Amino acid sequence: QQQQQQQQQQQVVVAQVQVQLQPNLWEMMHQIAKKEGVLQLWHGTWSSLLLVSNPAIQYFLYEQIRVWVLGIKNDRQLRRRRRLGRGVGGREADGGSGPSLLQLTAMEAFAFGALSKTVATVVTYPLQLAQVLIRLRNNELKNNTAVPDRSGRMSKEGEQPQPRPSPGETNDTKEYNGMVDCLYQQYTRGGYRSLFQGMNSKLLQTVLSAAFTFLTYEQTLALVGKVIESNSA
DSSP: HHHHHHHHHHHHHHHHHHHHHSOOHHHHHHHHHHOGGGGGGGHHHHHHHHHTHHHHHHHHHHHHHHHHHHHHHHHHHHHHHHTTOOOOOOTTSSOOOOOOOOOHHHHHHHHHHHHHHHHHHHHHHHHHHHHHHHHHHHHHSSOOOOEEEEOEEEEEETTTOOOOOOOOOTTTOOOOOOOHHHHHHHHHHGGGGGGTTHHHHHHHHHHHHHHHHHHHHHHHHHHHHHHHHHOOO
């Protein structure tokens, strides 16, 4: 038991030392700038900036649908008031209230939020896929400890040498030359469908999240509007 306790204490000490030796944010940035250059601190920024278009498309499309639907509701309300002999912005002769604040219903907000996020995800998904594939390929190349075999190809240590590829076979272990090259290689291997590989799970995750977000937003907006109307009455 004493030996086990000593081993456990030694393991705890080793773990604490390892945690202390791990560099912090500034030290890691300094190491990257020193070893790979200052520009590597912004490596991959262009692809990340392109993905800003996802929420831009989402909110733009949702707002356009919202304005269009509320415009239809407003026209219907005006026609209904004209038929009842009510002024456009006035009150009824019997002391009724003026026009109510128009808002989307819960179902409309949920459906329009899901629709806008679906369109944004479909449009930008190839960019997201390319970003993930580039990171996976870079990690694969960094972790690939390879040695040359007789044929000149590189094989991992402890594995059998890989045979020389056939004339029609290509080597997929080289690094992508940017996002366009990644998308092009993905397209040549599987066509248009390969550019949207795995999109179903992505849609299930993001569309439901966006739908509930816009639903909560519209319900909160309606509640705040009612509070403001009651206080101003």
